[in-house]
Amino acid sequence: MSKFNDVKAGDVVLAPVSIRYGFNSSLKFLVQKKVDRVTNTQIIIGEDKYKKENGRIVGGSSFVQIYPMSEAGKKVSTWETITDQTEEYKMAIQKVKQLNLLRKQLETLEKTISNDMDKIIKNVDLSQIESMVKTVTEANKKAETVEPE
Numbered sequence: 001m002s003k004f005n006d007v008k009a010g011d012v013v014l015a016p017v018s019i020r021y022g023f024n025s026s027l028k029f030l031v032q033k034k035v036d037r038v039t040n041t042q043i044i045i046g047e048d049k050y051k052k053e054n055g056r057i058v059g060g061s062s063f064v065q066i067y068p069m070s071e072a073g074k075k076v077s078t079w080e081t082i083t084d085q086t087e088e089y090k091m092a093i094q095k096v097k098q099l100n101l102l103r104k105q106l107e108t109l110e111k112t113i114s115n116d117m118d119k120i121i122k123n124v125d126l127s128q129i130e131s132m133v134k135t136v137t138e139a140n141k142k143a144e145t146v147e148p149e
Contacts, residue, residue, distance in 0.1 A: 007052070014084055017031050
């Protein structure tokens with residue numbers, strides 16, 4: 001008997017999602033998702049289809065699968081526990097948006113400095129430039145002290 005036999009439309013399961021933030025970089029999370037539809041053989045969530053027999057995605061990697069909410073907290077291997085990461089996912093989305101905005105702002109600042117150096121030298125107070133340098137320096141120091149996971 002499959003752990004998904006009793007799953008029906010409207011039930012909540014833990015489903016994998018990822019946030020892409022670079023050319024080939026992403027963060028993966030298990031988040032709460034509502035089941036849209038259930039057939040005899042599949043569980044459908046949005047555009048993703050999972051096998052009802054084991055929760056694995058149809059036509060994809062066997063490592064991508066859903067879990068019933070009842071399995072949250074269950075240890076599935078030496079290094080992995082099924083964890084509801086919905087809140088962490090929401091926070092990560094906000095962080096990625098802010099970091100992308102910061103990246104764009106820094107690119108704009110760099111272009112402005114490169115293109116209008118003479119205007120900046122003539123029209124901007126030294127204290128304003130020092131303040132900008134201090135802000136960017138502090139942000140760099142914070143970024144450098146982040147421990148990799």
